[in-house]
Amino acid sequence: MSEGKTDSFGKGCHLHLIDGSAFIFRAFHALPPLTRKSDGLPVGAVSGFCNMLFKYIEDSAGPDAPTHAAVVFDKGSHTFRNDMYDLYKANRDAMPEDLRPQMPLTRAATRAFNIACLEQEGFEADDIIATLACRAREAGGRVTIISSDKDLMQLVGDGVEMLDAMKNKRIDRDGVFEKFGVFPERVVDVQALAGDSVDNVPGAPGIGIKTAALLINEYGDLDALLARAGEIKQPKRRETLQNNVDQIRLSRDLVKLDCDMVLDYTLDSLEVKDPDLDALLKFLSEMEFRTIVKRAAERFGVEAPALPEAGNAAQPDAPAAPQALPFDHDTYEWVRDLGALERWVDLIRARGHVALDTETTGLDEMQVDLVGISLCVEAGVACYIPLAHTAGDDDLFGAGAKVEGQLPLEMVLDTLRPVLQDAAVMKIGQNMKYDAKILARYGVQVAPYDDTMLMSYALHAGLHGHGMDALSERYLSHNPIAIKELIGSGKSQITFDKVDIATAVKYAAEDADITLRLWQVFKPKLHATRVTTVYETLERPLSPVLARMEMHGVLVNKDTLSRMSNAFAQKMAGLEAEIHTLAGESFNVGSPKQLGEILFDKMGLQGGKKGKTGAYATGADILEDLAAEGHDLPARVMDWRQLSKLKSTYTDALQTFINPETGRVHTSYLQTGAVTGRLSSSDPNLQNIPIRSEEGRRIREAFIAPQGRKLVSLDYSQIELRILAHVAGIDSLKQAFRDGLDIHALTASEMFNVPLENMDPMVRRQAKAINFGVIYGISGFGLARNLRIPRAEAQGFIDRYFERFPGIKAYMDTTIAFAKEHERVETLFGRKIHTPEINAKGPTAGFAKRAAINAPIQGTAADIIRRAMVRMDSAIAQLDAKMLLQVHDELIFEVAEDQCDALIKIAREVMETAASPAVHLDVPIEVDGGIGDSWAQAH
The missing domain is CATH 1.20.1060.10 (Taq DNA Polymerase; Chain T, domain 4)
Incomplete structure (x- = not known):
């Protein structure tokens, strides 16, 4: 609390602290997307957030109503915990791009409802909640924390309870004990031992919540446990604690909430107030929330303001109307005899398409077993063909035995193979590459196929993710059955072959049903939004190419x-x-x-x-x-x-x-x-193997060719700079590429007025940093850090660069203006990369502008190598060669020793002409080649 400020908050007062982030993410993930019709701004999460605030206000009325309330938010991603441990929350997924511009609107919504809106730089919302809760309790008041976040459970105690608003469940001391096995005052100790994979809190390796609770209950608290760790009889557990004392204490510091923040407001300032109706209705009207405006007007007894008519511009990325037919899991068929299977084959041939999904014992396509296949020919008409379900371990007399009601695997594959390989029948899948690889291992070559994940990517890149569950929620308004409901999680998780077949039918057939409905939504949108060419020439044909590369693999010593x-x-x-x-x-x-x-x-x-x-x-x-x-x-x-x-x-x-x-x-x-x-x-991730250090480069020595063969590497030379020279129309750079000059030396010569001959390597290095930095929209601060020079000097370099090459600045300005108007940019091949946050304010806008500048360049380079890969298989078919890996601008092949030169000649031609005939570049595309017994030698 600030100096000189006092509170009259005390006994009889009741403070509600609402976890704003929980409301926002619940609204975002639980509801279908919504865009403001006048300008296409994503507002789905804001709409859900406003409805939650309305429900909160309605539910909070009565004798136990709060006297004080606040909605508390996180501000930024860097907090004092990152200063303690730079990997804190490092593995968290980035915020969805269509949620980012909605975050400031949720703050505006809170203020429109006249509820205190709290956030503070350098701290998490949980710390603000902790500080206010502790002060309110000390003042004699009551506190209800509206959240289900386990990290807040350490605050529960006399005068402080939690409310899970989604489940309408109150959490008191006993509720905390049910969750952690200890009471609130020892929650931090348990979390310090168990760690937290979501927040990247390390904890003690191998110790989970249950073990941590047992240890804390036995020894009293964490300090006593660590002091007496040598007394623990289990050797592994004893060594874990003794070897990780610092890590455990660091974890305790990370999970312990700060109850002593300096705040510039008092508890009294959080007093509940009636909404300012003018401000509330103005905000809701600006958001174009017609239903909520009407609801607000009715609740407060005023006339609803008239909203302007929706703009007549179609929103191509707004969700299509969901299928009207509901999902009825009881109608899905369990195929258990040959006659039923043959009827499904007849249905597929009659329709000319089928949605397909496989169920397996795991995720590694090269080693898992096929458990079952699901099919769908029209919305609601789906089946599941179980193949390898076995009795679970709880069946003492038949554990591991095959369950009755399943056709023989070979019979099913022989019956389905002709239709799955029939070029006249379109197979449809979600991430179909996985299913195609599974079936290929069993001798079924699925072709041709459509992939709803890739359709969504061609349509919506930059707007949201493309997983089936998320797409179903957004475009079908349907929450699929969660796989965890069937197989569990953690140590108790089972494989799918142990799932009861009747339950598996509902889950697996639903997947095929969802996939078909998504296909029906996305297929016509490809043409309507002019991305059919991107999908048909880049995404769809690349999928089987990647599948073959993945299945062949690369030999590693x-x-x-x-x-x-x-x-x-x-x-x-x-x-x-x-x-x-x-x-x-x-x-x-x-x-x-x-x-x-x-x-x-x-x-x-x-x-x-x-x-x-x-x-x-x-x-x-x-x-x-x-x-x-x-x-x-x-x-x-x-x-x-x-x-x-x-x-x-x-x-x-x-x-x-x-x-x-x-x-x-x-x-x-x-x-x-x-x-x-x-x-x-x-x-593993092979895209990020380091090459800048000698040790990093040596890792590629382990990637080898078998006896009698070689590895060949073909790598695009400075392709993104070449594309920049083309799109920005920089004649001097284009000519330099045509003449085969050292582009970085040329840039240094142009900028610093130094001769090309005997150039100082440091000057060339500075020019190289600027060349590549400009592609990514680097700032003076970023360049200064890269070159370790004063910021003013770095900004001077950038200014001079733009003066010498004015086309680059013009390209940047034009690209940003286009992005702001259309909320997207495009590659030379028509790939649409959406930038919904481009019109946001603050730091987000700067990042969005840099991304918008880079995306057409990097995206065009990615499209070119995609086009090369699609053409490569047929081009090298007459050679004893396989394409193994793609690493950004590089392709790696395995080839017979006596055919290396022939491969390089053919593959280089394919790569250098991949842009044609769709795009004619004003600069030559060049490809460097190398041969070796290992990847390190070839690159």
């Missing part, structure tokens, strides 16, 4: 990885010894807390910033700044951290991804992973 891991471990040990010598004492190099004490307390280095708990921040940016000042210890710590990441993320982890049957790594590519069209990969 496990012994090489193991030797690298050992070498990294030895180097890390040597660095630790050097670090300890520089520090003058031994300490845990991996402990941010201990490192901070060494750097800033013992060594007295400048730049130390403490968080709320007194621990110093030791993130990469801080260590980089210290190293740049000439301090050896932080530089060595950075080296140690880099090796640690290479070891854990690559040389150790890659060994676990080697398929025991093939000896190869089979990554999975995701076409929808980036809004610009770039591919992403997972399990």
Whole structure:
């Protein structure tokens, strides 16, 4: 509380603290999307939020009504916890792009309802709630926290309770014990041990909530437990606690809420007030919430204002009307005899299409077993064909035995194979590449097929995700059955073959039903929004190409990885010894807390910033700044951290991804992973293997060719700069590319008036940083950090660059203006990349502008390599060669030793002409090639 301010808040007062983020995300994920008709602004979450506030007001009336209330929000993503631990919440998904512009509108909605709206830079909403709750309790009042967030349960106690508004369930001390196994005063101790994967709180490895509660109840509290850890009989648990003391204490600091914030308002200022009807109706009218405007007018006894007629411009990205037919799970058929299966084949041929989905024992397409197949030919007409369901472990007499009512696998595949391989029948799937790979392993080559995930991506890139559940909620107003309801989660999770068949029928057939309905919504929209060409020439044909690459995989030498891991471990040990010598004492190099004490307390280095708990921040940016000042210890710590990441993320982890049957790594590519069209990969991620350090480059040595074959790498040369020269119409750069000049040296010569001959490498490096930085809309601050020069000097470089190449600035201005008007940008091939936050205010707008500038360039480059990959299979069909990997601008092949030159010639031609005939570029596209026994040699 601020100095000099006092409260009369006390006994008899009742404070409601509403978790605003919970309301917002509930509204966003539970409701279909909605756009304001006059300008297409996403407002679905705002509409749901306003309805929730209305319900809150109505439910709060009566004898137990609050005397004081506030809606509390998070402000920004960086808090004092990030200063303590730079990986805090690091693995959280980015905010959905169509939710971002709605966030400030939810604040405006709160104020329109005349409810106190609270947020504070550097703190989470939970800390504000904690501070106000503690002060209200100390003043003798009551507090109700309207949230189900487990992190707030540490506050529950005398005078403070929680209310889960969605379930209308109150949470008191006993409710907290039911959740955590301890009462509120020990919740922080349990969370410190168990950690939190959502917030990336490390905790103690291998200790979950139940074990943590048992330990805390046995020893009393966390400090006592850590002090007496040596008494624990189980060796693994004892060693875990003893080896992770600092990490556990850090976790406690991260999960403990701050009850002592300095606030610039008092509890009295949160007194409940009647809404300002003029302000409320004005806001609701501006949002064009006709139903809510009417509801507000009726509640408060005033006449509803007339809203302007909706604009006549169609909103191509607004959801189509959902299918009127409801989802009736009882109508889905369990196919258990050959006659029924043959009737379904006849239905498929009569319709000419079928939605298809497979159920398996896991997610690794190369190793899981097929459990069942679901089919759908029209909305509501779907079936499930169980193939391998077995009795669960709870059936003592038949555990593992095949359940009755299932056709033989080979009979089903032989019956379905002709229609699934029939070119006259369209197969429809959601992420169909997965199902196609599963069936290919069983000898069924599914073709042709449509993919609703890829249709959504072509239509809505940048607006929202493209998973089936999210699409069903948005475009069909239907919440699918959750897989967790069938197989559970955590240690008790079962595989799908153990699911009761009657239950599996409802789940699996529903998936096929949803997929068909999404296809019916999306297929006509492709033409209406002019993205048919993007879908038909880029997305759909690329999917089977990726499937073949993934199934073939790349050979990886496990012994090489193991030797690298050992070498990294030895180097890390040597660095630790050097670090300890520089520090003058031994300490845990991996402990941010201990490192901070060494750097800033013992060594007295400048730049130390403490968080709320007194621990110093030791993130990469801080260590980089210290190293740049000439301090050896932080530089060595950075080296140690880099090796640690290479070891854990690559040389150790890659060994676990080697398929025991093939000896190869089979990554999975995701076409929808980036809004610009770039591919992403997972399990393992091969897109981010580092190449800037020698150690990072060495990892590619483990990717090898089998005996008698070679790896060939073909890599686009500076393709994004070439595209920039074309779209910005920069004649000097275009000519330089035609003449084969060093583009970075040319830029340096043009900007700094220095000769091309014998150019200072540092000057060229600065020009290179500017060349690539400009593509990403880099700021003076960003360039200054990259080059480690004063900000004014960096901004001067950028200004001079734009003066010398005015076409670039004109391109940027034109692109941003187009994005602001249409809330999207486009690649040269017509890919639409939506930018709904482009008209937002604050830091979001700056990011949106940089993304809008880069997207057409990066997206065009991604489209070009997609076009090359689609053409590649047929081009190299006469060679003994396979395309293995795509890593951004690079393609990697495996080829017979005597055909390397022939492959390079053919593949280079395909890649360099991939833009034609759709787009003619004013600059030549060049591709560099290399050959080797390993990826490292070939690149």
